[in-house]
Amino acid sequence: MNLKEAAAREAALKTLLDVVEAEYKAARAETRTALESAAETTGVRQVAVTLPDGPDIATVSLSSGEAAAKVVDEEAYTAWVRDHYATEVERRFITAVRPAFTDRLLKQMTAAGAAEYADPETGVIHEVPGVAIAPARARTHSVRFKKDGRDQVMQAWREGRLTAAILPELTAGGAE
Known part of the structure; x- marks a missing residue:
């Protein structure tokens, strides 16, 4: 890979990283709010995470501050x-x-x-x-992946199964 190709790859990955990071922060805040609401109304403090048409890949749990x-x-x-x-x-x-x-x-x-x-x-x-x-320390939540949960997320990404249900903002390319 020459300098121009390396720089182009870095710029593209940096752009994606920035977008993904912003979306991650928003999703994390939304999840925490939903977990806190569930804990208050029903006592539920954790939820299993399932991919569309797939297995459980993780557990998200509310922790106490x-x-x-x-x-x-x-x-x-x-x-x-x-x-x-x-x-x-x-x-x-x-x-x-x-x-x-x-x-x-x-x-x-x-x-x-x-x-x-x-x-x-x-x-x-x-x-x-x-x-x-x-x-x-503020109340927060954690994501604990099952043994092969991360691999299953990557496989679902490669197969295009995350686009419609989980990552529509990222895959739309900024289009409204």
Whole structure:
């Protein structure tokens, strides 16, 4: 393959990649919305994926998001640490809590599911101001292919079975 042919191939593949990526993102958002709606109304959190006139190739499942402790009010949090754990405060031009201490506290609060810290030395449970348990990872979904699911998708692509039902926007070539 010469330079001109290599460049033409790259440009064509880049165009297809961009179109497929945009369509994938839209399809993923549509799937997540439908899964969330199904989970809310019927409790269904997963669905089998079947090719047109073909076998099951994958399972799409809704996953739960995660919540974690995070500092939401830096001033309130720093004042609390300064009052209760002064050795964990570094004094510079500004007052800041040592990152390692914050990380340790946030991990413990995440595990407890509350913005509270139990001092292991005194047993005192502190309500920690400026920290909240908040979504750390958005709810999402996953696609898990069966052993030969990807191969079956590629075979259906080669045979033209994906065009009408699954990929009409891509195969129409931009025509309305």
